[in-house]
Amino acid sequence: MPRKLRVWVDHTACVGNAMCETIATKSFRLNENRQSEAIDPPGDGEAAILEAAENCPVSAIFVEDAETGERLFP
Amino acid sequence: MLTQVQDDMFTPDVIADPYAYYGRLRDEDPVHWNESYALWVVTRHDDLVWLTRHHELFSSAVFKNDPRPPYPDIDESDLGLYEYVRNYQGEQFIQHDRPEHLEMRRVMHSYFTPKSMEAWRPFVVNAVKELLDAAEAKGEMDVMRDLATPLPVLVIAQMMGVPPEERGHVRRLAEKLLYIGRGDYDRMKPLTEGMRGMIEYVSPLVDRRIVDPGDDFISVLARGEKQGVFTRHQVLVNTSLLLLAGHETTINLLCNGTLALLRHPDQWELLKQDPAGRAKAATEECLRYDSPVKSIQRIASEDVEMRGKVLRKDERVRWFISSANRDPDAFPEPETFDIARHPNQHVAFGSGTHHCLGATLARVEGQEVFKALAERFPGLRLTGGELAYQPSITFRSLKSLPVTWH
Numbered sequence: 001m002p003r004k005l006r007v008w009v010d011h012t013a014c015v016g017n018a019m020c021e022t023i024a025t026k027s028f029r030l031n032e033n034r035q036s037e038a039i040d041p042p043g044d045g046e047a048a049i050l051e052a053a054e055n056c057p058v059s060a061i062f063v064e065d066a067e068t069g070e071r072l073f074p
Numbered sequence: 075m076l077t078q079v080q081d082d083m084f085t086p087d088v089i090a091d092p093y094a095y096y097g098r099l100r101d102e103d104p105v106h107w108n109e110s111y112a113l114w115v116v117t118r119h120d121d122l123v124w125l126t127r128h129h130e131l132f133s134s135a136v137f138k139n140d141p142r143p144p145y146p147d148i149d150e151s152d153l154g155l156y157e158y159v160r161n162y163q164g165e166q167f168i169q170h171d172r173p174e175h176l177e178m179r180r181v182m183h184s185y186f187t188p189k190s191m192e193a194w195r196p197f198v199v200n201a202v203k204e205l206l207d208a209a210e211a212k213g214e215m216d217v218m219r220d221l222a223t224p225l226p227v228l229v230i231a232q233m234m235g236v237p238p239e240e241r242g243h244v245r246r247l248a249e250k251l252l253y254i255g256r257g258d259y260d261r262m263k264p265l266t267e268g269m270r271g272m273i274e275y276v277s278p279l280v281d282r283r284i285v286d287p288g289d290d291f292i293s294v295l296a297r298g299e300k301q302g303v304f305t306r307h308q309v310l311v312n313t314s315l316l317l318l319a320g321h322e323t324t325i326n327l328l329c330n331g332t333l334a335l336l337r338h339p340d341q342w343e344l345l346k347q348d349p350a351g352r353a354k355a356a357t358e359e360c361l362r363y364d365s366p367v368k369s370i371q372r373i374a375s376e377d378v379e380m381r382g383k384v385l386r387k388d389e390r391v392r393w394f395i396s397s398a399n400r401d402p403d404a405f406p407e408p409e410t411f412d413i414a415r416h417p418n419q420h421v422a423f424g425s426g427t428h429h430c431l432g433a434t435l436a437r438v439e440g441q442e443v444f445k446a447l448a449e450r451f452p453g454l455r456l457t458g459g460e461l462a463y464q465p466s467i468t469f470r471s472l473k474s475l476p477v478t479w480h
Contacts, residue, residue: 012417012419015423015424015425015429016127016426017426018427019179019180019183022176022180033127034128034426054189055187056188057186057188057429057431057433057434058429058433059188
């Protein structure tokens with residue numbers, strides 16, 4: 001069983017570059033302000049979600065292990 | 075409604091102080107039709123954010139989609155050269171819309187992630203140190219000539235895999251490419267020389283990277299060619315884009331930021347008390363207060379209504395970062411230079427899908443320069459001569475910035 005992730009986007013930092021939505025299409029979508037929102041639960045595997053987080057140009061994406069609270073990104 | 079506004083955005087007073095002119099437009103007519111240049115001038119922070127995040131309404135393919143002649147005017151005999159510039163610029167990935175833009179950006183995007191750029195910090199620190207060593211030995215410094223101009227070229231040349239003995243050549247080409255953002259009547263000649271020179275210089279480098287790729291930026295683009303995303307001409311043009319886009323903008327951040335710090339002694343004192351701790355927020359405030367890029371253009375892709383005005387399809391739309399970053403609805407006391415400002419949601423790098431690809435690199439260079447200046451030259455001050463700016467609507471570029479520390 002893959003572990004459950006808690007993913008969120010800091011909207012004071014997000015610039016709507018939308019690369020996350022391109023990389024992990026089932027885990028991020030743009031809201032009405034064209035900022036990214038994490039879809040709960042995320043629909044992509046951990047690798048795609050971490051790749052999306054790493055490719056955020058303003059480091060606005062946070063990823064944690066939902067059970068243990070371990071920070072996986074950044 | 076604004077009754078009396080002169081529409082010439084290139085007069086000496088507007089070039090010297092864009093904040094008064096565009097600030098007045100922002101307050102009185104935030105979506106303003108400029109008759110002389112036949113373009114919309116958008117000046118509010120919330121409008122800029124909205125506009126840049128609606129890329130489907132505002133095309134970035136400006137060179138391809140705008141048949142009108144360049145502004146300010148050039149000599150008629152230079153129109154042939156301008157065609158060359160148009161074709162060249164039109165191939166840049168930033169001059170594309172989706173879906174091509176996304177495909178092209180994805181090739182390069184992971185090269186510029188915050189994590190990858192952090193790995194460049196030691197190189198930047200060392201380059202700054204060497205440039206400041208040289209200035210210290212000489213006993214004087216023009217921040218523009220001795221620090222801000224060479225630093226980004228050193229970094230980009232390294233990213234391109236240019237050997238040290240060829241850096242001088244790349245630097246001379248880079249200086250010609252700077253004419254892209256200037257309003258000089260005779261700017262086309264040096265600009266096209268720079269563009270042709272870059273193509274000529276980069277071509278054999280690309281040939282080599284196609285067969286023997288490394289971890290440099292040209293290899294990244296060469297991979298894009300192999301994947302069918304880029305043509306060879308696009309690989310060449312986008313390699314020089316790295317020089318074009320990463321040079322003038324960084325120069326302006328470093329010069330305008332240093333100037334703001336030295337003109338606000340209380341803030342310079344604050345930075346000196348804790349250079350390592352405060353350089354990050356200080357760099358953000360430098361980016362906001364006197365932004366490197368003043369404005370960027372789009373072309374309306376369809377009729378769009380903004381603040382009661384109808385922007386017609388194919389009309390030019392210019393959005394002004396320098397007024398948005400001083401918008402009182404977005405920043406408390408916007409005219410105050412406050413290196414601890416928080417939050418600081420400036421739009422110096424734009425926003426949306428075209429948000430500046432090199433933003434993190436610019437930040438790293440700014441942070442390391444301001445930190446090093448505060449640590450090494452606590453007595454730094456302006457020499458007191460008059461400062462002048464390039465006659466550009468795109469860039470906020472000083473012509474020189476002489477300083478002393480004696």
